[in-house]
Amino acid sequence: MQSVPRAPGAVPLLGHALSLWRDPLGFMKSLRAHGDLVRVDLGMMPMYVVTSAELVHEVTVKQARSFEKGRFFDRLRPLAGNGLANANGELHRAHRRLIQPMFSKERIAGYSQIMSRNAQQLADSWTPGQVVDLEQVMAGYAIETLASTMFSTDIGLPAVEAVRKNLPVLLKNLLIRAASPTFLDRLPIRANRDFDAASRALRAVIDEVVSTARRSGDADRGDLLSLLLAAQDADSGKSLSDVEVRDELSTILFAGAETTAAALAWTFHELAGRPETEEQLVAEIREVVGDRPVTLADVPRLEGIRRVLDEVIRLHGVTLLMRRTTQPVVLGGIELPTGTEVAFSLYAIHRDPSLYANADTFDPDRWLPERRGDIAREAFVPFGAGNRKCIGDQFVWTEATIAIATVLAKWQLVPTPGHTPKEVASAVAHADRIPMTIQPRQA
Numbered sequence: 001m002q003s004v005p006r007a008p009g010a011v012p013l014l015g016h017a018l019s020l021w022r023d024p025l026g027f028m029k030s031l032r033a034h035g036d037l038v039r040v041d042l043g044m045m046p047m048y049v050v051t052s053a054e055l056v057h058e059v060t061v062k063q064a065r066s067f068e069k070g071r072f073f074d075r076l077r078p079l080a081g082n083g084l085a086n087a088n089g090e091l092h093r094a095h096r097r098l099i100q101p102m103f104s105k106e107r108i109a110g111y112s113q114i115m116s117r118n119a120q121q122l123a124d125s126w127t128p129g130q131v132v133d134l135e136q137v138m139a140g141y142a143i144e145t146l147a148s149t150m151f152s153t154d155i156g157l158p159a160v161e162a163v164r165k166n167l168p169v170l171l172k173n174l175l176i177r178a179a180s181p182t183f184l185d186r187l188p189i190r191a192n193r194d195f196d197a198a199s200r201a202l203r204a205v206i207d208e209v210v211s212t213a214r215r216s217g218d219a220d221r222g223d224l225l226s227l228l229l230a231a232q233d234a235d236s237g238k239s240l241s242d243v244e245v246r247d248e249l250s251t252i253l254f255a256g257a258e259t260t261a262a263a264l265a266w267t268f269h270e271l272a273g274r275p276e277t278e279e280q281l282v283a284e285i286r287e288v289v290g291d292r293p294v295t296l297a298d299v300p301r302l303e304g305i306r307r308v309l310d311e312v313i314r315l316h317g318v319t320l321l322m323r324r325t326t327q328p329v330v331l332g333g334i335e336l337p338t339g340t341e342v343a344f345s346l347y348a349i350h351r352d353p354s355l356y357a358n359a360d361t362f363d364p365d366r367w368l369p370e371r372r373g374d375i376a377r378e379a380f381v382p383f384g385a386g387n388r389k390c391i392g393d394q395f396v397w398t399e400a401t402i403a404i405a406t407v408l409a410k411w412q413l414v415p416t417p418g419h420t421p422k423e424v425a426s427a428v429a430h431a432d433r434i435p436m437t438i439q440p441r442q443a
């Protein structure tokens, strides 16, 4: 293979693992300075990191057929089997066809009522002066909303409870597991024991719910579980087995919980530092929604919230994604043989100063119609692109907009002095803690 610059700082045996472990976000951002394609060693394994928006577009769209998901996702397989995010090739195409209708406009309209009810319950649960840890509160809202759109009836109650308890344990260690060698999984340490126990518990309870639902008949209850059980491929007539249903449910939980929670938590943090922007949003909510609960029809009209969310998701997005070549590929003039592990960081692309003016500054106005033309289409890919693009993007816009509008209408969230939230790299760049005091919104 033609030579690709290697990132500085590699040490024998560990390669760049220490740099990645110490400051994953800083390290990913630093790679751009060394070229469009940079070699990083994970222990003994070379990984080729794509650092330019054009090459990420090559990998995810133009040459997508020459890639499968690769090592990162192999490591998630014990948790989520061949669910949509892990599956490759024809299996992925078939499952994507089956699952896509569950995220249609009509289905999201149904889920939006659950989202609005959950947001209302959250806002009603607070009292003036209460201090909340926003990261945790938003994780609770995201998990609750996913769980209640998956399992709308009593059959799902044990699963909702198990998801609430076990998912945070798994999410905490997911990225570290994915980037570490397999033998570390078997070390008899607390983190591994907790992870394995949470994984077993979650799997067992979802299995139980799936088989109970299957026994109770295939009625469409409008939730994801019944849709998965009833789904049938139009061409082959095949439906999903119970294990496949469980893997899809687990995948959606892994893909949709932390990402959504982080976006919401950062939104309130960023707004607290920009009272003018927050005031504009509140005025918009009063005009569009008034005193009633937020509905799906309000979502596209809450344009200010959309701009804030775009900016939040630009700054605090998905940390690291991986692919593996399934045939020789030429990338940026360099030929990569079959089996090459390729990675890219949406977080780093979205903070590239050659793509964004004042790249590290939170500026929702960059998304105003008259300014957003300055940003290249390939430069903003918070949900990925091509055949593996996030299936939940419309779901999460609806969910997040409803939550923000519901909370802001009633409360002002004021940062608690003494703590500046720090970014922590997981699947996304989430905050360590965002303690905030709840104050009633003045009329």
Ligand code: HEM
Binding pocket: 084, 085, 086, 096, 251, 252, 255, 256, 257, 259, 260, 263, 313, 317, 318, 321, 322, 346, 381, 382, 383, 384, 385, 387, 388, 389, 390, 391, 392, 393, 395, 396
């Ligand atoms: C702010 C929230 C979210 C962000 C930033 C996000 C981001 C992403 C990205 C970047 C990918 C592409 C991964 C790749 O190319 O390797 C992806 C895939 C996926 N996401 Fe999301 N996501 C979010 C919320 C959700 C939600 C709420 C759900 C489900 C309800 C979901 C379900 C999925 C699934 C199933 C995939 C795999 C799709 C496939 O491979 O066909 N995501 N997401």
